[in-house]
Amino acid sequence: MAILDGKLISNIIKNEIAEEVQLIKLKNGKTPCLAAILVGNDGASETYVASKVKSCEEVGFQSELIRMPSDTTEAELLFEITKLNNDPKIDGFIVQLPLPKHINEQNIIQSISIEKDVDGFHPTNMGKLVQGLPSFIPATPFGIIQLLERYKIETEGKNCVVLGRSNIVGTPMAILMSRKGYPGNCTVTICHSKSKNLETHLLQADIIIAALGIPEFLKGNMVKAGAVVIDVGITRVKDEQSKKGFVLKGDVKFDEVAPKCSFISPVPGGVGLMTVTSLLMNTLKAAKNK
């Protein structure tokens, strides 16, 4: 059993990005720039955005954090987005989700310029992904693809089960794993809360991508020997023993599943770290597209 080490691969990719940034600076005198809009002060969102800003610094990007109060109106947020869409200094930007309930998230997502939509949540980018056209792949699926690629995991003709059908992970992941090319060419089965006989599907799987958001859902008896298991889940579970009062749990019961796997991504230290790195990759791509 080998670990798909998200920290290791993230660092390798970040180093590659940092080198490219140096070259771009030398050549064009420009520095890629990612902006993030944070509305309100949700604890988890603060943490995510802070980690994104920190990662930008690590690779030599410029970053811009735009904080807006929680009573920001949709019109005010749209105005801010228009400014970023038109600002030539900004290569890509994200609006940290979730937004306060009085703001329509879809209106916001669809107002972001497709060329700067480095989260890849705009329907046009999602549609291009489906159609195999150049697009920004949402960060989590893109991170998983990178992990598979860097560890040279064979995918062609393999049975891949995707657990979960969310818009930002399960569904795009199923499309990516089934499409032509590498990683891809898998026979993909999409399972979800309405699936029956889950075990039957899982025990046929060479690759399992668990993105249900149910802590320790995938047990040892659901996985065949030699499988590759990618754990996308990351749930805070109460733990009074821990300083923070919680521990992070993946969708995979690691101690049971890991011994059966050829490769497995841990939580933490797996897909989560790759997600931020993918955002940097998308931003670099946006900068180069210009």
Added chain:
Amino acid sequence: MAILDGKLISNIIKNEIAEEVQLIKLKNGKTPCLAAILVGNDGASETYVASKVKSCEEVGFQSELIRMPSDTTEAELLFEITKLNNDPKIDGFIVQLPLPKHINEQNIIQSISIEKDVDGFHPTNMGKLVQGLPSFIPATPFGIIQLLERYKIETEGKNCVVLGRSNIVGTPMAILMSRKGYPGNCTVTICHSKSKNLETHLLQADIIIAALGIPEFLKGNMVKAGAVVIDVGITRVKDEQSKKGFVLKGDVKFDEVAPKCSFISPVPGGVGLMTVTSLLMNTLKAAKNK
């Protein structure tokens, strides 16, 4: 075994549309209008477009056929599209594919206004479909959904195998069958030319949607008793006995498969007829959206 009768369901839906058209005319004095652009004079394309125009007449739509010579430039075609995008009389329009090779199909598809893209091929409409947002569903998948719905085929928790991963049938079909709602909530497996152990997957399937384009690919021994089989294939196979010199063959070896099925769609008389009807449904929707 019962037939999923595309002709019957098409006629029912067309009658419903015709009634709605009468109401819209009475209420707003307007008639829904579909335009089609046909570049060059490919035989099959002529047939398809003629059938679309005829169907428009049947339900009381206005239709407009714009013929352009095969040496039309991309710029000339884009100019024509801009006119249709801006013409308030036109509710929806299609550009018949394939286009002559000197024209970039993607440029053309992406130039069509999303609100008039009744073929549902624009990436934005595809992305909205993936994200469960209101959109125009491409005609063939939409037609299959209608067939399943009108025959009240149970789908929740069923195993559905989609054979084929094309942008316009296989992939959107897999997304539709796996999404929440009815028809949907299936455990969907996407199989394709790189899949191994196809039989294993097929023999577990409660619903098979065959969209490979390989005549009579699906044999009797690949289908479990009681399965629902949808045949999307429609290939011209040489036949000297036939007046036209060819016969139309589906992806399913009908005589072997049909006796094992609970429901099966024939070729011809199944999905093909539903496709044109779906285009009418999309056009009516476009007219009502305005």
